[in-house]
Amino acid sequence: MLLRPRQKLFVERSLRALDEHGNTIAVASTGFGKSITLSAVIAGSIQGTKAKACVLAHRDELTSQNRDKYRRVNPQLSTSVVDAKTKNWAGQTTFAMVQTLTRPANLAAMPKLDLLVIDEAHHAVADGYRRIIDRARDANPDCRIFGVTATPNRGDKKGLRSVFDNVADQVRLGELIASGHLVPPRTFVVDVGVQDKLQNVRKSVADFDMGEVAEIMDHAPVTDEVIRHWKEKAGDRQTVVFCSTVAHAENVAEAFSAAGVATAVIHGDLGAEERRHILAAYASGKTRVIVNISVLTEGWDHPPTSCVVLLRPSSYKSTMMQMVGRGLRTVDPGEHPGVLKTDCIVLDFGTSTLLHGSLEQDVDLDGREGSGEAPTKECPDCEATVPLAVMECPLCGHLWERDEADGPTELSEFVMSEIDLLKRSSFRWCDLFGDDAALIANGFVAWGGVFFLNSRWHGIGGRQKERPRLLAVGERTVCLAAADDWLNTHESDESAHKTRRWLNQPPTQKQLQYLPAEYRQDFGLTRYQASALLSFRFNRNAIRSLVFGADNGGRTVRNGDAIGRAA
Structure with missing residues (x-):
């Protein structure tokens, strides 16, 4: 198996940062192939040695996916698993569930590691992860820490500086759109008469007060306008809708259904089996619209989804990017016959785009060619080393002001400029x-x-x-x-x-x-x-x-x- 040229550069920069700092985090958006590049970084670190590596993930499907991709990239390297069913450290690389490994007996049995890899590395400062990291460093002060994530900024504002002091590379959504690995979003900011009220909603510790958002958005006239705009711009598309509260989601789903659209609602209070049944119906095409509350922001994809409706604001750009990212995957015709997808309609009724700037404006397409060292700069707030093109520090959230003379990078400027x-x-x-x-x-x-x-x-x-x-x-x-x-x-x-x-x-x-x-x-x-x-x-x-x-x-x-x- 071969890596794309951009993936090779990502791996080269990650290995160089690990050699220089002993730790690094690499940021890559949905569609880049994080599992594949993660596997190549591990091989570059331990192949030909007796070094041991461990890959942490917080969900069974991520553990399985990472191990499968690792075997394709590195068929010559042995693997093992530590999860609820198996506790095996025999492989040169072990894939471990965080929830299992943090238990005292399992943590005590963890052997000396030379490389600890953290998938979805924005979780790295959580208590369970920190116990594993501290145990690895206590056993081997030279253990290197490598993290990968698409969304490094956390909702609770905790920085990642205590684990990572530099960013090896950052691959943005716009770069993957320009290279054909994601479809472009077509964003419509729609004012249904509530934008002024939404802009005055209070912020809680993690996000806007969703109770206040529901008081503004959860009204029949607003929902009727949402459905009218959806039918006008995206009525034949499979759609995921993000709401503020369970009651809001249920009312929106009921309105879509009353309009003759096959709709389902999913939220965290439902049982696992019921959620699987709902997602299966959507995946089969029986359901046109799926309405959710913070359930489908991370770790879920259905590539035929080609419309995202935002009925809530987001105080963090990373959350907005996660929501919009659900609709940017390209479609494999072998898996989804008859589905033609060339873009994703984003209907933003919740002002996130106005607050953060569109995804199209916050990309920098410089630095994609060539190899060798990536130009860097130092964050004035946390002193982390980050790629020069970054406008928001992935470790602490510091924002650099874009030069007004340069102007924003609009979607039309790069979607049609094909990477050769x-x-x-x-x-x-x-x-x-x-x-x-x-x-x-x-x-x-x-x-x-x-x-x-x-x-x-x-x-x-x-x-x-x-x-x-x-x-x-x-x-x-x-x-x-x-x-x-x-x-x-x-x-x-x-x-x-x-x-x-x-x-x-x-x-x-x-x-x-x-x-x-x-x-x-x-x-x-x-x-x-x-x-x-x-x-x-x-x-x-x-x-x-x-x-x-x-x-x-x-x-x-x-x-x-x-x-x-x-x-």
Whole structure:
């Protein structure tokens, strides 16, 4: 398995920070692949040694997910698990549940560690985590601490400085949108006549007073306006709604249902089995809208969700980003047939966007290219070392003022400026017909391609002796990212032959034997171009079937659509 170039840079910076400081936190938004990069950092720290590592998580599904990804990235390294059922430290890397490990007997049995990794590292200053960290450092003062999170700023305002004194890297939502790994949000701030009242709501220790918010928002005329705007802008989309209180959520769900929209409500007072049933109905598409109260902000994703409705303000930008992030995942057509998703509608009735600035304005796209050291600066409040482009300190929340002369970075400035995946990819992408409408890259056992049909791009991946599969439909960047990730998943460093000399050699006679006669007279044709053309020809019928199927099968192929060619 290969890492994306940006993931490799993230790993390099994390390892360098660990070497320099003995601890570091790395911040990466939803969709970046934290489990994969976390696994690569561990391998870079312990591979070839007898060092032991432990990965902490606070939920069973995170422990399982991290271990599965770790085995894919590091199949040669042994693993073990410490959870409610198993207490095994035999592996070189152990995946542990925090709730289990904090029990005195389990903590006493923890062996000497050389590396302690904390997933969702914004929890690191909680008491249970601190007991584990202190135990690890008592047993080995040289134990290094590595944390990863998407949202470092905590609701209780506790800084992370007591555990981490530097930030190795920060990958923002805007960077992942520009690279095609998330869809862009289209944010609408909607005033239903209550914005002035919301701006005067008192703040509690952790957030705004949600009781006061409910008194303002939980009224039929307000809810009716919410539903009207939702129908107008996003009525055919699966939607997640964030409310202030249980009563508010139940009233909103009842209003959606009365309007003929299949709706469910979920909150923390429901039993685990009932919550699973509700989420399963939403995942199956039986439910169009799911209304919640702080249940679906972290650790939950349903990629077809393409609308987020905010009926509550948020005093912390990280909470707003978590809520909006539920709708930014791209869709795998193999898992969700017939679902086309190119953006996410965000309907903000709760003033969070006005308070914090839109997600689009708070991104900095500098520093994505190249490798080596990331430029840094020191936070004036907590003295942490952080990346130069950061405008909000991930450890203490200090805000730097953006230069007014620079102005905000609007969404329109970067969503259409595609990161050149063709250059950054580990593989060489071949323009099959010279018009940039059909591209293929080959590995040893897999190939990826992007094809244009009827104003849409289609990403397709194939492997030897397997039928190709549809990876993505929509924007070119999303399809390129999906096809490149397919190759990264199924190939290795040995097969990433972008710069190998043989690529530019003339085709072999066997290759020419399978190509149309006109290619035998093309003396500029290279061996790699011939390989890409053969991948297309051998899989042409399957590619056509996938693309036409995704395009509803009945539309006429335009002359410019490469997939319709008989080459």
